[in-house]
Amino acid sequence: MWILRAHHGIEQDVDLDLLLTRTCVIDRFAWINPRVFIVLTFKAELGCTQEWFVEIDRPNALIRKGVNRYSSSESSIIEVIVYPSLMAQLEGSCF
Numbered sequence: 001m002w003i004l005r006a007h008h009g010i011e012q013d014v015d016l017d018l019l020l021t022r023t024c025v026i027d028r029f030a031w032i033n034p035r036v037f038i039v040l041t042f043k044a045e046l047g048c049t050q051e052w053f054v055e056i057d058r059p060n061a062l063i064r065k066g067v068n069r070y071s072s073s074e075s076s077i078i079e080v081i082v083y084p085s086l087m088a089q090l091e092g093s094c095f
Helices: 059-064
Strands: 020-031 036-043 049-055 077-082
Touching: 049 077
Parallel strands: none
Antiparallel strands: 020 036, 020 077, 036 049
C-alpha cells in the first residue's frame, strides 16, 4: 500500500473537509519534476466514467519510499483516498 501525501499550500485548491475514497484504474503516469502525476478513471454514481488527474509527491521522494515508475502498471486497479478539487465538481455530475 502506498501512502502518498500532497505538498504544502493545498488549502486553496482542495476541500480539506471532504475525503473521497474511490476504486480507480490507472490510465497513465507522468514521472516528471517537480511532481509525479497519475491519470485515473473511475465509474461515477451516475454511470459515466470520470477521469481524474492526481498530483502526488516528487519522483525522488517516491523512490525513497520504495515507489518507482515500475511499482504499478497502467490498467492496474487501485483504491485512492483524495481531497476533491475546489475547481471542479466531481460528485453527482458527468462532465
